[in-house]
Amino acid sequence: MAQKLEQELKKKKIFDSVQQAAVVGLLRTNDLFQYRFAQLFREYGLTQPQYNVLRILRGEGKPLPCLEIASRLITMVPAITSLIDKLEKRELVERKRCSKDRRVWYVSLRPEGGKLLKKMDKPVAELHAELCRGLTAKECRQLAELMEKARSVHPAKAELE
Structure with missing residues:
Protein backbone atom coordinates (compact mmCIF):
# COMPACT_ATOMS: atom_id res chain seq x y z
CA MET A 1 0.00 0.00 0.00
CA TYR A 44 -9.01 36.10 -2.68
CA GLY A 45 -6.10 37.75 -0.86
CA LEU A 46 -6.39 35.50 2.18
CA THR A 47 -4.30 32.95 4.03
CA GLN A 48 -5.76 29.71 5.38
CA PRO A 49 -5.89 31.02 8.98
CA GLN A 50 -7.56 34.27 7.83
CA TYR A 51 -10.20 32.32 5.91
CA ASN A 52 -10.70 30.11 8.95
CA VAL A 53 -11.32 33.15 11.21
CA LEU A 54 -13.95 34.47 8.80
CA ARG A 55 -15.57 31.03 8.57
CA ILE A 56 -15.70 30.68 12.37
CA LEU A 57 -17.31 34.11 12.77
CA ARG A 58 -19.89 33.40 10.08
CA GLY A 59 -20.72 30.04 11.62
CA GLU A 60 -21.15 31.51 15.09
CA GLY A 61 -23.29 34.39 13.88
CA LYS A 62 -22.25 36.66 16.74
CA PRO A 63 -19.06 38.37 17.98
CA LEU A 64 -16.48 36.14 19.65
CA PRO A 65 -13.53 36.90 21.93
CA CYS A 66 -10.14 36.66 20.19
CA LEU A 67 -9.04 33.74 22.38
CA GLU A 68 -12.21 31.80 21.57
CA ILE A 69 -11.50 32.25 17.86
CA ALA A 70 -7.90 31.10 18.38
CA SER A 71 -9.10 27.94 20.16
CA ARG A 72 -11.32 27.01 17.20
CA LEU A 73 -8.75 27.44 14.42
CA ILE A 74 -7.89 24.36 12.38
CA THR A 75 -4.16 25.14 12.50
CA MET A 76 -2.23 26.75 15.32
CA VAL A 77 -1.19 30.34 14.70
CA PRO A 78 1.38 32.13 16.83
CA ALA A 79 -0.37 35.51 16.94
CA ILE A 80 -4.14 35.77 16.71
CA THR A 81 -3.88 39.54 17.25
CA SER A 82 -1.89 40.17 14.06
CA LEU A 83 -4.23 37.86 12.16
CA ILE A 84 -7.24 39.89 13.31
CA ASP A 85 -5.33 43.15 12.61
CA LYS A 86 -4.91 42.19 8.95
CA LEU A 87 -8.57 41.25 8.55
CA GLU A 88 -9.63 44.45 10.30
CA LYS A 89 -7.40 46.54 8.03
CA ARG A 90 -9.25 45.03 5.04
CA GLU A 91 -12.56 45.84 6.77
CA LEU A 92 -13.59 42.17 6.80
CA VAL A 93 -13.96 42.04 10.59
CA GLU A 94 -14.57 44.54 13.37
CA ARG A 95 -13.11 44.48 16.87
CA LYS A 96 -14.77 45.96 19.97
CA ARG A 97 -13.57 46.02 23.56
CA CYS A 98 -15.70 44.15 26.11
CA SER A 99 -17.45 46.58 28.46
CA LYS A 100 -17.16 44.17 31.43
CA ASP A 101 -13.50 43.20 30.96
CA ARG A 102 -11.39 45.73 29.09
CA ARG A 103 -8.69 43.12 28.42
CA VAL A 104 -11.10 41.19 26.17
CA TRP A 105 -11.78 42.12 22.56
CA TYR A 106 -14.78 40.79 20.65
CA VAL A 107 -14.47 40.25 16.91
CA SER A 108 -17.41 40.24 14.52
CA LEU A 109 -17.78 39.60 10.81
CA ARG A 110 -18.43 42.75 8.80
CA PRO A 111 -20.69 42.71 5.71
CA GLU A 112 -17.63 42.77 3.42
CA GLY A 113 -16.27 39.67 5.16
CA GLY A 114 -19.60 37.91 4.68
CA LYS A 115 -19.67 38.86 0.99
CA LEU A 116 -16.14 37.55 0.49
CA LEU A 117 -17.02 34.23 2.14
CA LYS A 118 -20.16 33.96 -0.02
CA LYS A 119 -18.00 34.39 -3.14
CA MET A 120 -15.64 31.70 -1.87
CA ASP A 121 -18.27 29.11 -0.87
CA LYS A 122 -18.56 27.45 -4.27
CA PRO A 123 -14.81 27.34 -5.08
CA VAL A 124 -14.06 25.94 -1.60
CA ALA A 125 -16.77 23.25 -1.96
CA GLU A 126 -15.41 22.39 -5.41
CA LEU A 127 -11.91 22.03 -3.99
CA HIS A 128 -13.21 19.75 -1.23
CA ALA A 129 -14.83 17.57 -3.90
CA GLU A 130 -11.70 17.63 -6.06
CA LEU A 131 -9.41 16.62 -3.19
CA CYS A 132 -11.70 13.70 -2.30
CA ARG A 133 -12.34 12.71 -5.91
CA GLY A 134 -10.71 9.29 -5.55
CA LEU A 135 -12.82 8.36 -2.53
CA THR A 136 -16.45 7.31 -2.19
CA ALA A 137 -18.71 9.04 0.35
CA LYS A 138 -18.38 5.97 2.58
CA GLU A 139 -14.58 6.10 2.35
CA CYS A 140 -14.63 9.83 3.19
CA ARG A 141 -16.68 9.05 6.34
CA GLN A 142 -14.29 6.24 7.26
CA LEU A 143 -11.28 8.49 6.72
CA ALA A 144 -12.82 11.23 8.88
CA GLU A 145 -13.58 8.68 11.62
CA LEU A 146 -10.05 7.23 11.51
CA MET A 147 -8.46 10.68 11.71
CA GLU A 148 -10.76 11.58 14.62
CA LYS A 149 -9.76 8.36 16.37
CA ALA A 150 -6.06 9.14 15.84
CA ARG A 151 -6.51 12.68 17.24
CA SER A 152 -8.57 11.52 20.23
CA VAL A 153 -5.57 10.01 22.04
CA HIS A 154 -3.55 13.22 21.83
CA PRO A 155 -3.99 16.39 23.87
CA ALA A 156 -5.89 19.27 22.32
CA LYS A 157 -3.66 21.96 20.89
CA ALA A 158 -4.56 24.34 23.75
CA GLU A 159 -3.10 21.82 26.21
CA LEU A 160 0.21 21.79 24.32
CA GLU A 161 0.83 25.50 24.88
Whole structure:
Protein backbone atom coordinates (compact mmCIF):
# COMPACT_ATOMS: atom_id res chain seq x y z
CA MET A 1 0.00 0.00 0.00
CA ALA A 2 2.78 2.44 0.91
CA GLN A 3 4.85 1.43 -2.11
CA LYS A 4 3.48 4.28 -4.19
CA LEU A 5 4.37 6.77 -1.43
CA GLU A 6 7.84 5.26 -1.16
CA GLN A 7 8.28 5.72 -4.93
CA GLU A 8 6.89 9.26 -4.78
CA LEU A 9 9.44 10.13 -2.11
CA LYS A 10 12.17 8.19 -3.97
CA LYS A 11 12.74 6.22 -0.78
CA LYS A 12 15.38 3.52 -1.19
CA LYS A 13 14.20 1.40 1.76
CA ILE A 14 10.68 0.49 2.79
CA PHE A 15 9.11 2.26 5.77
CA ASP A 16 10.21 0.96 9.17
CA SER A 17 6.62 0.32 10.25
CA VAL A 18 3.02 0.66 9.12
CA GLN A 19 2.72 3.50 11.62
CA GLN A 20 5.58 5.36 9.94
CA ALA A 21 3.99 4.79 6.52
CA ALA A 22 0.63 6.07 7.82
CA VAL A 23 2.10 9.20 9.43
CA VAL A 24 4.31 10.04 6.45
CA GLY A 25 1.33 9.46 4.16
CA LEU A 26 -0.81 11.82 6.27
CA LEU A 27 1.92 14.47 6.27
CA ARG A 28 2.43 14.18 2.51
CA THR A 29 -1.33 14.39 1.87
CA ASN A 30 -1.66 17.34 4.26
CA ASP A 31 1.12 19.15 2.41
CA LEU A 32 -0.59 18.61 -0.94
CA PHE A 33 -3.98 19.72 0.39
CA GLN A 34 -2.50 22.76 2.18
CA TYR A 35 -0.81 23.82 -1.06
CA ARG A 36 -4.06 23.57 -3.00
CA PHE A 37 -5.97 25.56 -0.36
CA ALA A 38 -3.21 28.19 -0.21
CA GLN A 39 -3.52 28.65 -3.98
CA LEU A 40 -7.29 29.11 -3.73
CA PHE A 41 -7.16 31.49 -0.75
CA ARG A 42 -4.43 33.55 -2.43
CA GLU A 43 -6.86 34.30 -5.27
CA TYR A 44 -9.01 36.10 -2.68
CA GLY A 45 -6.10 37.75 -0.86
CA LEU A 46 -6.39 35.50 2.18
CA THR A 47 -4.30 32.95 4.03
CA GLN A 48 -5.76 29.71 5.38
CA PRO A 49 -5.89 31.02 8.98
CA GLN A 50 -7.56 34.27 7.83
CA TYR A 51 -10.20 32.32 5.91
CA ASN A 52 -10.70 30.11 8.95
CA VAL A 53 -11.32 33.15 11.21
CA LEU A 54 -13.95 34.47 8.80
CA ARG A 55 -15.57 31.03 8.57
CA ILE A 56 -15.70 30.68 12.37
CA LEU A 57 -17.31 34.11 12.77
CA ARG A 58 -19.89 33.40 10.08
CA GLY A 59 -20.72 30.04 11.62
CA GLU A 60 -21.15 31.51 15.09
CA GLY A 61 -23.29 34.39 13.88
CA LYS A 62 -22.25 36.66 16.74
CA PRO A 63 -19.06 38.37 17.98
CA LEU A 64 -16.48 36.14 19.65
CA PRO A 65 -13.53 36.90 21.93
CA CYS A 66 -10.14 36.66 20.19
CA LEU A 67 -9.04 33.74 22.38
CA GLU A 68 -12.21 31.80 21.57
CA ILE A 69 -11.50 32.25 17.86
CA ALA A 70 -7.90 31.10 18.38
CA SER A 71 -9.10 27.94 20.16
CA ARG A 72 -11.32 27.01 17.20
CA LEU A 73 -8.75 27.44 14.42
CA ILE A 74 -7.89 24.36 12.38
CA THR A 75 -4.16 25.14 12.50
CA MET A 76 -2.23 26.75 15.32
CA VAL A 77 -1.19 30.34 14.70
CA PRO A 78 1.38 32.13 16.83
CA ALA A 79 -0.37 35.51 16.94
CA ILE A 80 -4.14 35.77 16.71
CA THR A 81 -3.88 39.54 17.25
CA SER A 82 -1.89 40.17 14.06
CA LEU A 83 -4.23 37.86 12.16
CA ILE A 84 -7.24 39.89 13.31
CA ASP A 85 -5.33 43.15 12.61
CA LYS A 86 -4.91 42.19 8.95
CA LEU A 87 -8.57 41.25 8.55
CA GLU A 88 -9.63 44.45 10.30
CA LYS A 89 -7.40 46.54 8.03
CA ARG A 90 -9.25 45.03 5.04
CA GLU A 91 -12.56 45.84 6.77
CA LEU A 92 -13.59 42.17 6.80
CA VAL A 93 -13.96 42.04 10.59
CA GLU A 94 -14.57 44.54 13.37
CA ARG A 95 -13.11 44.48 16.87
CA LYS A 96 -14.77 45.96 19.97
CA ARG A 97 -13.57 46.02 23.56
CA CYS A 98 -15.70 44.15 26.11
CA SER A 99 -17.45 46.58 28.46
CA LYS A 100 -17.16 44.17 31.43
CA ASP A 101 -13.50 43.20 30.96
CA ARG A 102 -11.39 45.73 29.09
CA ARG A 103 -8.69 43.12 28.42
CA VAL A 104 -11.10 41.19 26.17
CA TRP A 105 -11.78 42.12 22.56
CA TYR A 106 -14.78 40.79 20.65
CA VAL A 107 -14.47 40.25 16.91
CA SER A 108 -17.41 40.24 14.52
CA LEU A 109 -17.78 39.60 10.81
CA ARG A 110 -18.43 42.75 8.80
CA PRO A 111 -20.69 42.71 5.71
CA GLU A 112 -17.63 42.77 3.42
CA GLY A 113 -16.27 39.67 5.16
CA GLY A 114 -19.60 37.91 4.68
CA LYS A 115 -19.67 38.86 0.99
CA LEU A 116 -16.14 37.55 0.49
CA LEU A 117 -17.02 34.23 2.14
CA LYS A 118 -20.16 33.96 -0.02
CA LYS A 119 -18.00 34.39 -3.14
CA MET A 120 -15.64 31.70 -1.87
CA ASP A 121 -18.27 29.11 -0.87
CA LYS A 122 -18.56 27.45 -4.27
CA PRO A 123 -14.81 27.34 -5.08
CA VAL A 124 -14.06 25.94 -1.60
CA ALA A 125 -16.77 23.25 -1.96
CA GLU A 126 -15.41 22.39 -5.41
CA LEU A 127 -11.91 22.03 -3.99
CA HIS A 128 -13.21 19.75 -1.23
CA ALA A 129 -14.83 17.57 -3.90
CA GLU A 130 -11.70 17.63 -6.06
CA LEU A 131 -9.41 16.62 -3.19
CA CYS A 132 -11.70 13.70 -2.30
CA ARG A 133 -12.34 12.71 -5.91
CA GLY A 134 -10.71 9.29 -5.55
CA LEU A 135 -12.82 8.36 -2.53
CA THR A 136 -16.45 7.31 -2.19
CA ALA A 137 -18.71 9.04 0.35
CA LYS A 138 -18.38 5.97 2.58
CA GLU A 139 -14.58 6.10 2.35
CA CYS A 140 -14.63 9.83 3.19
CA ARG A 141 -16.68 9.05 6.34
CA GLN A 142 -14.29 6.24 7.26
CA LEU A 143 -11.28 8.49 6.72
CA ALA A 144 -12.82 11.23 8.88
CA GLU A 145 -13.58 8.68 11.62
CA LEU A 146 -10.05 7.23 11.51
CA MET A 147 -8.46 10.68 11.71
CA GLU A 148 -10.76 11.58 14.62
CA LYS A 149 -9.76 8.36 16.37
CA ALA A 150 -6.06 9.14 15.84
CA ARG A 151 -6.51 12.68 17.24
CA SER A 152 -8.57 11.52 20.23
CA VAL A 153 -5.57 10.01 22.04
CA HIS A 154 -3.55 13.22 21.83
CA PRO A 155 -3.99 16.39 23.87
CA ALA A 156 -5.89 19.27 22.32
CA LYS A 157 -3.66 21.96 20.89
CA ALA A 158 -4.56 24.34 23.75
CA GLU A 159 -3.10 21.82 26.21
CA LEU A 160 0.21 21.79 24.32
CA GLU A 161 0.83 25.50 24.88
